[in-house]
Amino acid sequence: MPTFADLGLCDAVLTAVLRKGFEEPTPIQAQTIPTILNDTRDVLAQAQTGTGKTAAYGIPILQLLDPAAPHVQALILTPTRELAIQVAEELSSLRPDPRITIAPIYGGQSMGLQLRALRRGVSIVAGTPGRILDHLRRESLDLAQLAFAVLDEADEMMSMGFLDDVEEILSHTPAAKRTLLFSATMPREILAVARRTMNEFVTLRAESTSLTASATDQIAFEVAAADKFEALCRIIDMEEDFYGLVFCRTKVDADAIASRLEERGYDARALHGDLGQAQREKILDAFKKRHARILVATDVAARGIDVQDLTHVINFDLPGDPEAYVHRVGRTGRAGKSGIAITFVTPSEYRRLQWIQKLARTSIRKGKLPKVAEVLEAKRSRIESEVRSAMDQDIDPQMRHMAARILAHSDPETALAAVLQHAFGTELDPGRYRELQELGPDRTGKTRLVVSQGRRDGLTPRRLVAYLSDACGVEPRRVGDIEILDTCAFVSLPFADAEKVLAHRSQEGQVLFRKARPRPRAPFAKSSPRPGPRHPNR
Known part of the structure; x- marks a missing residue:
C-alpha cells in the first residue's frame, strides 16, 4: 500500500x-x-x-x-x-x-x-x-x-x-x-x-x-419479534461502554424504541426524516459528544452520518437488501478499530439473512443472548470496579463525616450493602428482565429446490411429482410451484419434505436436487424509484 x-x-x-x-x-x-x-x-x-x-x-x-x-x-x-x-x-x-x-x-x-x-x-x-x-x-x-x-x-x-x-x-x-x-x-x-x-x-x-472488515464482529441473534427490545437492553447492559447506532425500519419505530429506552434509563435519541433541521443537528451533536450513547435511526436519516469509535451497530430490523446491510455494518470497525455488528432475526427472516450473507460476501456468526444472571453479574462487576476506582480518588470530608456517623451505629458490611442497594437496587433488580426463548429457523414454511434435469431430459411436471412420491416419499399434494426449463427445473416443498429429498439424493450419490438461491425479484429486494413528490430531505 x-x-x-x-x-x-x-x-x-x-x-x-x-x-x-x-x-x-x-x-x-x-x-x-x-x-x-x-x-x-x-x-x-x-x-x-x-x-x-x-x-x-x-x-x-x-x-x-x-x-x-x-x-x-x-x-x-x-x-x-x-x-x-x-x-x-x-x-x-x-x-x-x-x-x-x-x-x-x-x-x-x-x-x-x-x-x-x-x-x-x-x-x-x-x-x-x-x-x-x-x-x-x-x-x-x-x-x-x-x-x-x-x-x-x-x-x-x-x-x-x-x-x-x-x-x-x-x-x-x-x-x-x-x-x-x-x-x-x-x-x-x-x-x-x-x-x-x-x-x-x-x-x-x-x-x-x-466495508465489512475483519475488525467488525458480525453476530445474528434469533429472537421473536416481541422480544427484540428485551434483547437490545441485554446487549446494552452487557457492555461497559456501549456507544452505538440502532437501525430500524420506520420513523414510528425509531421514536417508539428511543422512547422506551429513555423510560428504562438509557441516554437515547431518535433520528428520522420528520425532524426539523435544527432538531436533527442538535441530536447529532449530542450523539457525537456522547451526551447520548444510543442513536435510533432509519437508513435514510442515518445516511452520511460520520461518527467515530462506535462500539456497536445493531440491526433492530433486518435490512431489505445486502447493500443496506453492508452500509450499516460499515459504520463500526473503521480505521482498524474493532466493532460489533448485531442483527436480530425472527424465524421467518432466517432465509433472508442467509441470502444477505451470501450476496454481501460476509460472515455472520450465530450468537446466544446473555441470560438474566449473566447480565446482572456483568453489572455487579462494573459497579464493584467503579466503587474501587472511586476509593482511589479524593473524598469530600463531608462524605467521610457522614460515613463515620453511619458506621457508629452499624457494622461496615451492612452499611456498604445498604448504600449499594439504595444506589443500584433498581438497576440490579432481576424483575427488570425476563427469560427469552431463542428460536431457530422457521420450519413451517416452504423452500425451493433446483432439479438438475429439464425439458431436454424428458422431465415433465407429472414425472417430477411421481419421482418425489415414489423415490422420496413426498405426498403429491405437498408438491407445488413446478417450473420446467430446458436444462433444469424448480419445485417448492415444505421444509421437512425438502430435507427428505436432499437426504435421499445424498444416499443415492446423485446430484439431482439442490437448494435454490432466493429469486432476484424477492419481495424484500430494492424496487425502482417511482415518480412522486420530492423527498423532504432534498
Whole structure:
C-alpha cells in the first residue's frame, strides 16, 4: 500500500492530510487521488460508505483549485443534508489554503444565510439536489466556470428519486468540467447517467468487502419479534461502554424504541426524516459528544452520518437488501478499530439473512443472548470496579463525616450493602428482565429446490411429482410451484419434505436436487424509484 507521499500531493496538501491524522490511504484513495491529479478523464468509482471516498475526491480537488478565484470551482451533490454537512466539514479540515471556502447548501437551512455566503464567493459547494436547483433557478448560484462536478452516493440519489434533478443541474455546468461519480453499487440506471452526462471516463473500484472488515464482529441473534427490545437492553447492559447506532425500519419505530429506552434509563435519541433541521443537528451533536450513547435511526436519516469509535451497530430490523446491510455494518470497525455488528432475526427472516450473507460476501456468526444472571453479574462487576476506582480518588470530608456517623451505629458490611442497594437496587433488580426463548429457523414454511434435469431430459411436471412420491416419499399434494426449463427445473416443498429429498439424493450419490438461491425479484429486494413528490430531505 502506498503512502500519501507517494500519490503526487504537493507539500501544502500533504501537510494538511498529515495534520488531519491520516496515516495511509485507503484502497479507493490510493486509486482515485493520483488518477484525478494526473489524468484528464472523468472518474466513475465504486466505493462503499466508510472507505474514505470523501477524502479520495476531496484531497486532489483541493490541490487543483485556484485559491484566489472568486467563483464556484467544485460542486458536490449528495443525497442528504447530513452528508452535505459532513463533506463540507471534512474538506474544511483538509484545506491547504484558508482562502479556499466551502459552503454546505441544503434544504431546511436559512436561505438568507446561503445567499449571503454565495454572494461573498465560495470555492466549493456541497449540497443536496433540491436546494441546488432552487439556487440555480433564482440565479443565485453560477456554475458557468465549474471545474469539478462530484456525484456522491449516486445510487442513493437514484433510490430517492433525484436523478432527474441531478441531470438538470449538470445541464447548467460547462462541458469541459470533470465529473466524478461515486456509488456503492452500479445499477444500470447509474451507468446510463454516466454515459449521458460524462465525457470519457476511467472506472475505479474498491473491493466491497473492505466495508465489512475483519475488525467488525458480525453476530445474528434469533429472537421473536416481541422480544427484540428485551434483547437490545441485554446487549446494552452487557457492555461497559456501549456507544452505538440502532437501525430500524420506520420513523414510528425509531421514536417508539428511543422512547422506551429513555423510560428504562438509557441516554437515547431518535433520528428520522420528520425532524426539523435544527432538531436533527442538535441530536447529532449530542450523539457525537456522547451526551447520548444510543442513536435510533432509519437508513435514510442515518445516511452520511460520520461518527467515530462506535462500539456497536445493531440491526433492530433486518435490512431489505445486502447493500443496506453492508452500509450499516460499515459504520463500526473503521480505521482498524474493532466493532460489533448485531442483527436480530425472527424465524421467518432466517432465509433472508442467509441470502444477505451470501450476496454481501460476509460472515455472520450465530450468537446466544446473555441470560438474566449473566447480565446482572456483568453489572455487579462494573459497579464493584467503579466503587474501587472511586476509593482511589479524593473524598469530600463531608462524605467521610457522614460515613463515620453511619458506621457508629452499624457494622461496615451492612452499611456498604445498604448504600449499594439504595444506589443500584433498581438497576440490579432481576424483575427488570425476563427469560427469552431463542428460536431457530422457521420450519413451517416452504423452500425451493433446483432439479438438475429439464425439458431436454424428458422431465415433465407429472414425472417430477411421481419421482418425489415414489423415490422420496413426498405426498403429491405437498408438491407445488413446478417450473420446467430446458436444462433444469424448480419445485417448492415444505421444509421437512425438502430435507427428505436432499437426504435421499445424498444416499443415492446423485446430484439431482439442490437448494435454490432466493429469486432476484424477492419481495424484500430494492424496487425502482417511482415518480412522486420530492423527498423532504432534498
